[in-house]
Amino acid sequence: MSVTSFRLPPLALSRRHALIGGAAASLLLPSLARAQTRLQITEGNVAPLPIAIPNFVAGTPADGEVGVGVSQVITNNLKRSGLFAPIDQAAFIEKISNIDAAPQFQSWKTINAQALVTGRMTRQPDGRLKAEFRLWDVAAGQQLTGQQYFTSPEYWRRIAHIISDQIYERLTGEKGYFDSRVVFVDETGSKERRVKRLALMDQDGANVRYLTRGADLVLTPRFSPSTQEITYMEFGQGDPRVYLFNVETGQREIVGNFPGMSFSPRFSPDGQRVIMSLQQGGNSNLFVMDLRSKSTTRLTDTPAIDTSPSYAPDGSRLCFESDRGGKPQIYVMPASGGPAQRISFGEGSYSTPVWSPRGDYIAFTKQGGGQFSIGIMKTDGSGERLLTSGFHNEGPTFAPNGRVLMFFRDPGGNGGPSLFTVDISGRNEQRVPTPGFASDPAWSPLLS
Amino acid sequence: MNLKVDKNLAASITLHVLVIGWGLVSFSARSLEAPPPESMPVDIISADQLSKLTAGAKTGEKDKPKPLVEKVADARPVDDTVGKITEKPPVETAVAPTPPPKPVEKPVEKKPDPPKPVAENKPKDEPKPIEKKPDPPKVDPIAEALKTDDSKKQPPKPEAKAAPQQPPKPKQERTFDQSKIAALLDKRDPTRQAATGAQLNSQASLGAAKGNAATLSQSELDALRARLTKLWNVQAGTERPEELIVDIRIRLTPDRRLAAPPEIVSQGSSPRYQAAADAAMRAVLQGQPFDMLQSATYEQWKDMIVTFDPRQMFHS
Numbered sequence: 056m057s058v059t060s061f062r063l064p065p066l067a068l069s070r071r072h073a074l075i076g077g078a079a080a081s082l083l084l085p086s087l088a089r090a091q092t093r094l095q096i097t098e099g100n101v102a103p104l105p106i107a108i109p110n111f112v113a114g115t116p117a118d119g120e121v122g123v124g125v126s127q128v129i130t131n132n133l134k135r136s137g138l139f140a141p142i143d144q145a146a147f148i149e150k151i152s153n154i155d156a157a158p159q160f161q162s163w164k165t166i167n168a169q170a171l172v173t174g175r176m177t178r179q180p181d182g183r184l185k186a187e188f189r190l191w192d193v194a195a196g197q198q199l200t201g202q203q204y205f206t207s208p209e210y211w212r213r214i215a216h217i218i219s220d221q222i223y224e225r226l227t228g229e230k231g232y233f234d235s236r237v238v239f240v241d242e243t244g245s246k247e248r249r250v251k252r253l254a255l256m257d258q259d260g261a262n263v264r265y266l267t268r269g270a271d272l273v274l275t276p277r278f279s280p281s282t283q284e285i286t287y288m289e290f291g292q293g294d295p296r297v298y299l300f301n302v303e304t305g306q307r308e309i310v311g312n313f314p315g316m317s318f319s320p321r322f323s324p325d326g327q328r329v330i331m332s333l334q335q336g337g338n339s340n341l342f343v344m345d346l347r348s349k350s351t352t353r354l355t356d357t358p359a360i361d362t363s364p365s366y367a368p369d370g371s372r373l374c375f376e377s378d379r380g381g382k383p384q385i386y387v388m389p390a391s392g393g394p395a396q397r398i399s400f401g402e403g404s405y406s407t408p409v410w411s412p413r414g415d416y417i418a419f420t421k422q423g424g425g426q427f428s429i430g431i432m433k434t435d436g437s438g439e440r441l442l443t444s445g446f447h448n449e450g451p452t453f454a455p456n457g458r459v460l461m462f463f464r465d466p467g468g469n470g471g472p473s474l475f476t477v478d479i480s481g482r483n484e485q486r487v488p489t490p491g492f493a494s495d496p497a498w499s500p501l502l503s
Numbered sequence: 504m505n506l507k508v509d510k511n512l513a514a515s516i517t518l519h520v521l522v523i524g525w526g527l528v529s530f531s532a533r534s535l536e537a538p539p540p541e542s543m544p545v546d547i548i549s550a551d552q553l554s555k556l557t558a559g560a561k562t563g564e565k566d567k568p569k570p571l572v573e574k575v576a577d578a579r580p581v582d583d584t585v586g587k588i589t590e591k592p593p594v595e596t597a598v599a600p601t602p603p604p605k606p607v608e609k610p611v612e613k614k615p616d617p618p619k620p621v622a623e624n625k626p627k628d629e630p631k632p633i634e635k636k637p638d639p640p641k642v643d644p645i646a647e648a649l650k651t652d653d654s655k656k657q658p659p660k661p662e663a664k665a666a667p668q669q670p671p672k673p674k675q676e677r678t679f680d681q682s683k684i685a686a687l688l689d690k691r692d693p694t695r696q697a698a699t700g701a702q703l704n705s706q707a708s709l710g711a712a713k714g715n716a717a718t719l720s721q722s723e724l725d726a727l728r729a730r731l732t733k734l735w736n737v738q739a740g741t742e743r744p745e746e747l748i749v750d751i752r753i754r755l756t757p758d759r760r761l762a763a764p765p766e767i768v769s770q771g772s773s774p775r776y777q778a779a780a781d782a783a784m785r786a787v788l789q790g791q792p793f794d795m796l797q798s799a800t801y802e803q804w805k806d807m808i809v810t811f812d813p814r815q816m817f818h819s
């Protein structure tokens with residue numbers, strides 16, 4: 056390009072200059088900014104989160120005991136979940152006396168707490184109990200969440216469970232499962248004369264109450280999504296029947312009078328229908344009964360044993376166990392009936408399928424090679440994973456957040472079965488304390 | 504006359520924009536990606552030895568000097584932030600040895616000065632082997648010669664332009680003489696020779712051939728990574744880890760502490776993401792002070808983005 060010198064009206068040139076210079080300079084600006092260092096962290100420390108839960112402060116002198124009780128229930132819940140490591144209270148440096156003031160974070164950092172829970176219980180003049188709590192992030196020096204609740208004094212354990220759920224949700228991002236109950240079959244007596252009663256308890260084993268007297272054999276209790284009703288099977292006079300039991304009123308009614316035997320009842324997600332398997336002759340098929348109208352619909356019609364149905368949480372499909380292919384396998388079918396698709400293809404036989412409340416997994420009992428295993432698979436049958444094996448594990452039920460499974464294990468011999476929980480990743484198997492032997496657990500939805 | 508000028512002007516503008524655009528693409532700085540830690544033959548030396556080795560100190564041993572190169576020999580013209588300078592034949596390398604400082608007009612007129620914007624745009628704090636001497640007596644003869652020239656000293660230059668040493672430029676209106684403008688802009692000693700070489704190197708260094716003086720050493724990065732790994736608490740059995748990738752921007756003071764609360768720069772709204780972001784924040788907050796970082800490399804670690812990515816830990 057040839058170099059020429061030329062004259063221009065000074066004003067125009069300088070403006071143009073400024074514009075172009077500005078444009079060019081601003082174009083170059085990004086490249087002049089210093090490039091930012093980036094660092095990738097792809098591994099972390101897989102460990103339960105250290106959390107400090109001092110005793111809840113007593114708002115009035117009489118509340119000391121309930122303050123200690125609440126913090127113990129919370130500590131126990133969080134520890135049993137396997138995701139938290141509560142720090143021993145003996146190690147605490149600061150004594151919390153006023154939860155409305157910020158704690159001395161440095162003293163909690165010293166004992167390596169990453170989260171701190173402070174709370175206060177205060178008996179109100181009208182007799183109610185007020186519970187307040189705050190969850191603190193020790194490293195950031197900030198409150199993460201805080202709530203207050205009013206309740207009758209005898210429900211202090213429920214408050215502790217609700218607070219546990221809040222802490223769990225805030226720190227893990229998953230919904231909690233502590234404020235829930237479990238219905239199970241309580242077994243007492245010798246092996247030959249086992250007395251089986253329906254029992255209800257909090258998910259941590261507290262507040263056990265018996266719902267039947269044990270005169271008749273009861274099996275497979277299941278919760279309604281509304282949590283006030285339980286459906287179960289009882290071997291009364293003659294054939295086994297499906298019953299509805301109202302927890303609040305204590306009344307029970309027969310779901311329906313069906314010829315033949317009825318087995319493994321379950322509620323639909325909306326609580327309006329009960330699905331069960333009815334045995335006629337040598338085979339059993341699935342039937343749905345509407346609780347209001349008492350009308351029944353047949354869903355399967357095969358010369359095979361179709362049993363143990365379980366609805367998906369959105370009510371559109373259900374899974375069940377069928378031996379139409381030879382050995383018992385798991386099938387998925389539309390809720391209104393129709394062609395069933397087999398989803399289990401491993402070695403052995405699959406039974407007692409249960410659909411997770413999150414809708415992403417189906418848990419089952421797998422039998423093969425002399426072992427009983429509890430496993431989960433995705434709803435299309437892929438990703439099968441066995442969580443625990445032994446003789447004899449059976450009857451999985453999901454916690455309300457779909458992250459924990461409860462099942463029962465019978466070691467055989469003269470002992471009896473007990474309830475266990477395990478995380479769906481296979482970790483953290485814990486025994487659930489029950490007054491006697493226990494089997495056939497069913498987990499309720501969250502009570503709150 | 505006006506029309507002719509406009510065409511030239513338009514052509515000039517177009518070519519400038521093209522050139523600048525190309526320059527942006529080829530000269531833009533890449534973000535410093537911390538290289539993944541992979542196995543490599545190891546020589547055990549301490550971290551500060553390593554930093555010293557690549558520090559490029561002025562008084563270091565002249566192992567393999569990598570001189571300042573402001574102009575690529577035989578290369579295409581270099582960017583010019585000042586804008587309206589028309590292209591000059593760039594081929595001219597440094598020619599005459601030091602002409603005497605007084606008769607300034609001659610070198611100004613005959614020798615097209617090497618372009619200086621590359622040097623101007625460097626950040627301030629790099630060692631320059633050649634000092635800039637603002638030389639007031641010289642400016643005046645130039646000023647006289649250029650008194651009819653147009654002034655272009657108010658380009659909106661970016662602040663990063665290392666210009667503090669330059670004396671304030673004359674702001675009078677002048678008729679435009681582009682050959683003299685170049686000299687006017689160059690406030691360094693006109694006897695300076697342009698440094699040329701095969702590859703543009705805006706940073707002279709005496710030391711290793713790579714001459715990337717103040718970069719974070721591998722050992723520093725690894726130590727920082729190790730600390731954050733230890734502090735980053737991850738839940739066992741995390742599902743769908745691809746939703747839980749958290750980017751945190753941290754700014755550090757020279758004390759290696761956080762200058763401001765760390766900023767989460769990734770997006771996410773689910774409670775799980777929130778919990779994951781909290782855990783990453785906790786790791787960063789607890790990691791203070793980051794005493795594995797060297798003061799010499801402060802520019803590199805004062806502003807970082809740390810990505811916490813749990814995918815490798817949870818293959819499903």
